[in-house]
Amino acid sequence: MPPSPPFTEEHEELRASARGFIERELAPHAGRWEQEQWFPEELFAKLAAQGLLGLKYPERYGGQGGDYLHEAVLCEEMARIGSGGTAAGLGAHINIATPPIWKFGSEEQKQRYLVPAIRGELIGALGITEPGAGSDVAALATRAERVDGGWIVNGEKTYITNGVRAHFIVTAVKTTREGGHHGISFLIVERGEGVRSSKLQKLGWHASDTATISFEDVFVAEENLLGELNQGFKLIMANFQWERLAMALGAVGAMQLAWERTAEFARERQAFGRALSGHQTIRHRLADLATSVYTCRCVTHDALRRFVAGEDPLQEVTMAKLLTQRACFELMDACLQIHGGAGYMREYWVERAARDARLGPIGGGSDEIMREILGRTLGL
Numbered sequence: 001m002p003p004s005p006p007f008t009e010e011h012e013e014l015r016a017s018a019r020g021f022i023e024r025e026l027a028p029h030a031g032r033w034e035q036e037q038w039f040p041e042e043l044f045a046k047l048a049a050q051g052l053l054g055l056k057y058p059e060r061y062g063g064q065g066g067d068y069l070h071e072a073v074l075c076e077e078m079a080r081i082g083s084g085g086t087a088a089g090l091g092a093h094i095n096i097a098t099p100p101i102w103k104f105g106s107e108e109q110k111q112r113y114l115v116p117a118i119r120g121e122l123i124g125a126l127g128i129t130e131p132g133a134g135s136d137v138a139a140l141a142t143r144a145e146r147v148d149g150g151w152i153v154n155g156e157k158t159y160i161t162n163g164v165r166a167h168f169i170v171t172a173v174k175t176t177r178e179g180g181h182h183g184i185s186f187l188i189v190e191r192g193e194g195v196r197s198s199k200l201q202k203l204g205w206h207a208s209d210t211a212t213i214s215f216e217d218v219f220v221a222e223e224n225l226l227g228e229l230n231q232g233f234k235l236i237m238a239n240f241q242w243e244r245l246a247m248a249l250g251a252v253g254a255m256q257l258a259w260e261r262t263a264e265f266a267r268e269r270q271a272f273g274r275a276l277s278g279h280q281t282i283r284h285r286l287a288d289l290a291t292s293v294y295t296c297r298c299v300t301h302d303a304l305r306r307f308v309a310g311e312d313p314l315q316e317v318t319m320a321k322l323l324t325q326r327a328c329f330e331l332m333d334a335c336l337q338i339h340g341g342a343g344y345m346r347e348y349w350v351e352r353a354a355r356d357a358r359l360g361p362i363g364g365g366s367d368e369i370m371r372e373i374l375g376r377t378l379g380l
């Protein structure tokens with residue numbers, strides 16, 4: 001089959017090689033990592049050796065010199081690890097922690113953080129959410145007080161992916177006393193004195209270290225201010241579109257894989273003298289699910305095409321995020337149902353996939369926030 005736009009032959013070659021690597025090197029261990037609630041740090045270096053931590057970054061920083069389309073291929077293929085937590089930890093490093101440094105960092109910051117991050121030597125996290133500020137980013141309360149040579153940071157972040165293992169946290173802080181969007185800045189905070197993490201237990205994504213991070217009188221040097229002072233809200237907005245596209249692409253990859261596996265199961269599993277797929281209701285359910293995968297793929301790839309073409313596809317990306325995250329969770333639930341009792345068992349992939357998919361409508365901007373954005377773009 002010829003590649004479907006916006007992808008080309010070159011992207012499909014990358015897909016085949018990334019998929020081979022993931023299926024050979026990562027997928028066989030996913031069950032153990034989920035059970036241990038931790039994937040090994042060495043994965044970052046392993047991916048780096050394949051060039052997979054820097055697909056969209058310039059070669060002068062150790063990247064592959066590709067673009068967002070190359071990254072999009074990896075986003076879709078990550079689902080094949082079979083561990084949402086592992087994909088999330090690697091994905092947070094690639095798609096949310098390092099892009100702000102690439103886009104807004106000084107040359108010195110790129111050399112200190114981006115280059116080793118692309119080599120898999122330093123692990124990054126993005127710290128925006130706080131116990132009192134999730135959807136309402138403007139309410140964040142972590143304070144950075146000006147002192148000689150830098151800032152003193154006090155506050156707490158929560159639900160931070162890679163929050164235990166990250167060497168540096170791209171952290172949103174308040175740098176003025178006024179409320180609202182204005183006095184937000186970003187600091188690159190290194191793990192060290194006064195930075196404490198505590199791992200959280202959760203429904204899915206077990207292999208990832210989602211954590212609360214507290215900052216107690218943490219000194220951050222002047223040169224670690226990322227972007228302009230008090231302009232952090234711009235920085236947050238700048239990567240939201242890519243983060244949401246990355247989530248939509250991840251859902252499309254996960255849905256495709258789940259559909260293939262469930263269809264295979266339905267062809268093999270017998271009930272009342274024939275295969276499950278021989279029963280019309282199951283066959284129709286699978287037909288509906290295939291339609292959902294196709295719809296999600298079309299909407300996501302259209303938003304991706306516009307994004308890569310340099311349009312400002314806020315509405316299309318928002319719709320793709322909203323559509324795919326809920327559809328992915330619903331598809332996983334339907335796949336679990338088709339597996340019957342087996343679907344409820346830990347040993348079957350679908351039990352984990354259904355739990356992992358529940359995060360989609362919450363993380364990276366919830367369904368309700370997507371609808372609020374759409375309300376605005378639609379002039380409502």
Ligand SMILES: Cc1cc2nc3c(=O)[nH]c(=O)nc-3n(C[C@H](O)[C@H](O)[C@H](O)COP(=O)(O)OP(=O)(O)OC[C@H]3O[C@@H](n4cnc5c(N)ncnc54)[C@H](O)[C@@H]3O)c2cc1C
Nearest residue numbers: 126127128129134135136159160161362363364365366368
């Ligand atoms: C596993 C996991 C990993 C995460 N990783 C990261 C990370 O790496 N970095 C990071 O910074 N954050 C991360 N997050 C945080 C995530 O982005 C937030 O959980 C999300 O933005 C929602 O914020 P909240 O949890 O505070 O919910 P709230 O904002 O308190 O919302 C609660 C509910 O109210 C709804 N709601 C809120 N406002 C409105 C409104 N105006 N109208 C209607 N409904 C509304 C929400 O949609 C939601 O259903 C992660 C979260 C999870 C669960």
